[in-house]
Amino acid sequence: MLNERTGVPPHDCEECPIRHRAVCARCESDELEQLDGIKYYRKYEAGQTVIWSGDRMDFVGSVVSGIASLTQTMEDGRTQMVGLLLPSDFVGRPGRATAAYDVVATTDIVMCCFRKAPFEEMMVRTPHIAQRLLEMTLDELDAAREWMLVLGRKTAREKIASLLSIIARRDASVNARPDKSEIVFDLPLTREAMADYLGLTLETVSRQISALRKDGVIALEGKRHVTVPDMTRLLEEAGDDADGGVFA
Amino acid sequence: MLNERTGVPPHDCEECPIRHRAVCARCESDELEQLDGIKYYRKYEAGQTVIWSGDRMDFVGSVVSGIASLTQTMEDGRTQMVGLLLPSDFVGRPGRATAAYDVVATTDIVMCCFRKAPFEEMMVRTPHIAQRLLEMTLDELDAAREWMLVLGRKTAREKIASLLSIIARRDASVNARPDKSEIVFDLPLTREAMADYLGLTLETVSRQISALRKDGVIALEGKRHVTVPDMTRLLEEAGDDADGGVFA
DNA sequence: CCGCGACCTTGACCCAGATCAAGAGAACTT
DNA sequence: AAGTTCTCTTGATCTGGGTCAAGGTCGCGG
Structure with a gap:
């Protein structure tokens, strides 16, 4: 689906x-x-x-x-x-x-x-x-x-990055912004729903999102509005090579 | 497949x-x-x-x-x-x-x-x-x-029990033994292959199989030949209720 | 018969992520 | 404006399973 x-x-x-x-x-x-x-x-x-x-x-x-x-x-x-x-x-x-x-x-x-x-x-x-x-x-x-x-092999950080990649990609295909390379979207899931999807707890989801923010992989406005300054970086964090994996 | x-x-x-x-x-x-x-x-x-x-x-x-x-x-x-x-x-x-x-x-x-x-x-x-x-x-x-x-939510022990259930069931459908309730089969996978399927390491697979043997959930002859004395018990260990889950 | 390699087991230790707990925002009611 | 609830964050601690290491067992080729 x-x-x-x-x-x-x-x-x-x-x-x-x-x-x-x-x-x-x-x-x-x-x-x-x-x-x-x-x-x-x-x-x-x-x-x-x-x-x-x-x-x-x-x-x-x-x-x-x-x-x-x-x-x-x-x-x-x-x-x-x-x-x-x-x-x-x-x-x-x-x-x-x-x-x-x-x-x-x-x-x-x-x-x-x-x-x-x-x-x-x-x-x-x-x-x-x-x-x-x-x-x-x-x-x-x-x-x-x-x-x-x-679910079977990725770390918590990689899992979060993978999920963000997928959402970013789905969103990008709907709201294409060919002018700017950065991608902006709203998370449609609560931390708990993300945890259920990723096989984690909501606390771990929250911590890893904070960590990705701290490391500049993403920026957050409020709790749900996400900016991805560099998609390639996010894909690396997800453990996919930039042109393979989920984006193949 | x-x-x-x-x-x-x-x-x-x-x-x-x-x-x-x-x-x-x-x-x-x-x-x-x-x-x-x-x-x-x-x-x-x-x-x-x-x-x-x-x-x-x-x-x-x-x-x-x-x-x-x-x-x-x-x-x-x-x-x-x-x-x-x-x-x-x-x-x-x-x-x-x-x-x-x-x-x-x-x-x-x-x-x-x-x-x-x-x-x-x-x-x-x-x-x-x-x-x-x-x-x-x-x-x-x-x-x-x-x-x-x-992969996302089960413990190592439950994962092993789940895999054994699936193999037992597939095997049972081929070699039906309606006379006896115990199920016997040969594991077609190495410990490493099981680990790759379950998102575990081969050491953990080995330990959990030993634990299930010690607890009488399964019996082993050699490294691959498995006897399941009580399928219901194995299903409980897998975290499925006996008539639901994988066997639904 | 011995040595080698593939496979498996077990132990000791460690760490990523779970669990438990406290509290902060923000969006509602009333 | 004060309370309520829902969501999220962060800290402290614990633990299941990973990692590293040392054998053990079995089958095979020499």
């Missing part, structure tokens, strides 16, 4: 009917057009749970605005975020009846949903869509495996 | 043309039949690298026998295994020109390969196959995310 590796921008609507109406005003006619009546928008507030793991899931859809997360929880309360859902990311799995993870709105979000049965019918009629879904799922798989390296 | 979550046995050939000739002698006529000439078998010895990350990859295929692994490596040598390829698991990604990870033969392996271009042509002609591939990719994605929880 997240698409860090390829970083496909959200507006490639011609070849991406799924993302169509959810994010792109340009597209006016499409297969999905015929689906009106089975398509609906839905809003959730920050902190609300969209679906609980194990629940019946009778829709698929994509995030229009805001950020949601996929989370797994153990009985004793330990939690691990397994995916970030940014605008244009797809939610739900054709052919599966129930949700495998909790989906939680991290900020206020709007989702564009399709009832699952008709969507699946359309998938069978329209091979194009199945192909596109396969493509997207492979992207998600790459992102998940990239993240396994982060 | 690995399929821990659903644990689909390797012989569902009627609905799984991809696995067809690679693993199942029953299937005699199929789309893939027509592909002879573009299909070939290949052997690798334990330790050999099948493909290097970044290399051009002009085939797809599946593992017939033996075990291979998908591995990522950082410049400084830290490595993380991101997938285990057991017999019947699929390798390669339609639509991608290069390999994203190193594929290494962990034991001697035989692979059944198809040249990629004709395979992709067939995929377009045969929607059935695209659907099946999507299904398999979703399974892999689930397995990868399951593993993110293991």
Whole structure:
């Protein structure tokens, strides 16, 4: 659902009917057009749970605005975020009846949903869509495996730098500023959410962010507004060589 | 590529043309039949690298026998295994020109390969196959995310128990012994490979295996032959409730 | 039979990150 | 404006697992 590796921008609507109406005003006619009546928008507030793991899931859809997360929880309360859902990311799995993870709105979000049965019918009629879904799922798989390296082998500092890189990159693809080399964005996650994503505690997240600030790798205004003066430096800190890794 | 979550046995050939000739002698006529000439078998010895990350990859295929692994490596040598390829698991990604990870033969392996271009042509002609591939990719994605929880939040002991559970389960689905409740199998991985999969060092792996043996959770004969007297106990040690988690 | 190399085990010590604890901002209610 | 709550920071201390080091076991080739 997240698409860090390829970083496909959200507006490639011609070849991406799924993302169509959810994010792109340009597209006016499409297969999905015929689906009106089975398509609906839905809003959730920050902190609300969209679906609980194990629940019946009778829709698929994509995030229009805001950020949601996929989370797994153990009985004793330990939690691990397994995916970030940014605008244009797809939610739900054709052919599966129930949700495998909790989906939680991290900020206020709007989702564009399709009832699952008709969507699946359309998938069978329209091979194009199945192909596109396969493509997207492979992207998600790459992102998940990239993240396994982060979780298994990187230090806390590298983990933070990796996360900031990904967010910076996603943000940059939306708000391109070709004139200036520095990248500015707002962190869409609390320290706790970052910790859940990185397999750390929130205290460690806080300390490492402070350390990166102290070392001039990033600058902070308030708690959430981040400036990255030198992206190459941040990538080095993430343990990726500048042109490989997450940005390949 | 690995399929821990659903644990689909390797012989569902009627609905799984991809696995067809690679693993199942029953299937005699199929789309893939027509592909002879573009299909070939290949052997690798334990330790050999099948493909290097970044290399051009002009085939797809599946593992017939033996075990291979998908591995990522950082410049400084830290490595993380991101997938285990057991017999019947699929390798390669339609639509991608290069390999994203190193594929290494962990034991001697035989692979059944198809040249990629004709395979992709067939995929377009045969929607059935695209659907099946999507299904398999979703399974892999689930397995990868399951593993993110293991890497991010579990203790060393839980990690070992999780890995043993997965191997026991895969093995059990092949060599079902309905008469006895205890499960017996040979570890197909060195301590170092286990460490790379679990995000640990080989010393910690060794210590935790010793601890599980001392506590009667498993029994060892030699270094590789494992007996699990009580699977429920092992699952508890893995931090999964007995009927949830990896075995869901 | 011996020596060698691959694999594994165990011990001693150390450190990155967890845990526990205290408090500071900032955005709300009332 | 004062309280409340949510979020974040920072300090002090503890510990799980990493690191370094020293064998042990087994299979293989000479």
